[in-house]
């Protein structure tokens with residue numbers, strides 16, 4: 399089979415309509431949408447019985463290993479609209495030394511840093527931009543903590559779509575630069591991501607751009623859903639016991655939960671579900687607070703601060719969907735301090751040779767904490783998400799040097 403078969407072979411599509419995630423009212427497919435009438439996210443619905451007839455595990459197994467192998471379960475209808483940069487299936491990396499050290503069960507890291515633009519935001523944004531192209535959108539705007547803006551810029555540029563991006567002023571430098579270099583116009587804003595979101599929302603009427611904010615656009619969830627499809631296939635159509643997900647807007651959590659339901663409906667997996675754990679930073683933990691208080695929605699987190707900038711999201715429009723996935727799965731929400739995040743990053747790199755991003759390191763810190771307090775058992779198979787390549791973030795400078803003009807003391811090595 400050709401390498402680009404998933405991108406070039408037309409396959410049947412099964413989207414029937416979109417549905418309000420809160421009220422359940424329906425909206426037509428193949429039209430531009432943001433939120434539902436109730437101001438809530440829209441979910442894409444499929445003819446699952448049709449997919450069940452059209453798709454087999456065997457047919458999937460021989461397709462090229464990228465996220466487009468699941469085309470029947472995705473919303474893009476025509477090959478010509480796919481804005482791909484090579485969205486490879488990301489590997490599951492075992493951490494055997496650390497599980498031995500902790501006397502724990504198997505620890506797997508789904509390493510999303512291998513994707514185009516170096517983060518899992520590529521999954522959501524390739525879908526949003528491909529659908530934007532299919533629906534004739536010419537200008538997309540977005541608030542971002544960095545990685546999502548970079549992915550939007552890359553894919554939109556590929557499709558000739560104009561892009562305007564707003565990020566907090568202290569967003570990692572590499573993110574601000576990559577957004578601009580990849581063809582978008584980026585502005586630093588003296589505020590947090592939700593302040594940037596207000597600018598995008600106001601500009602919708604005034605400029606006419608499309609608001610591509612997390613969950614105000616229906617297709618990013620479908621892209622992130624492929625994380626759940628992929629990991630189930632990689633585990634032989636099974637699920638791990640527990641998934642630790644670094645939660646900002648929560649698109650990936652919501653997407654994976656939707657993936658498992660759809661996989662069960664088409665007969666690919668059974669009723670067993672992983673416990674879904676929302677990992678947040680202690681300096682910005684609205685979901686953890688809501689989970690502990692037993693509320694359906696989360697209150698805005700004031701003065702949000704953390705080194706894990708991707709999860710510095712004080713308020714999320716899909717809060718109720720994240721909390722629903724966590725509760726229905728009998729999972730939990732957990733906060734970790736920046737000190738623990740840094741220590742986790744160091745430990746995984748030193749012991750296993752795997753350089754995580756701070757948000758990914760937060761999941762390992764949360765795993766350790768949950769093992770220690772008994773919320774995860776020593777026999778659980780745990781899956782952690784490394785959502786971006788560690789190479790995007792500032793690393794400590796090494797001062798050690800050698801003067802080659804002086805005699806070298808080889809005894810020191």
Ligand SMILES: Cc1ncc(COP(=O)(O)O)c(C=O)c1O
Pocket residue numbers: 517519543544545546612644645646647648649650651707708709755757758785786
């Ligand atoms: C590296 C990283 N991790 C995690 C997240 C949070 O992802 P989600 O919006 O799916 O919760 C982000 C979002 O910006 C991110 O950039």
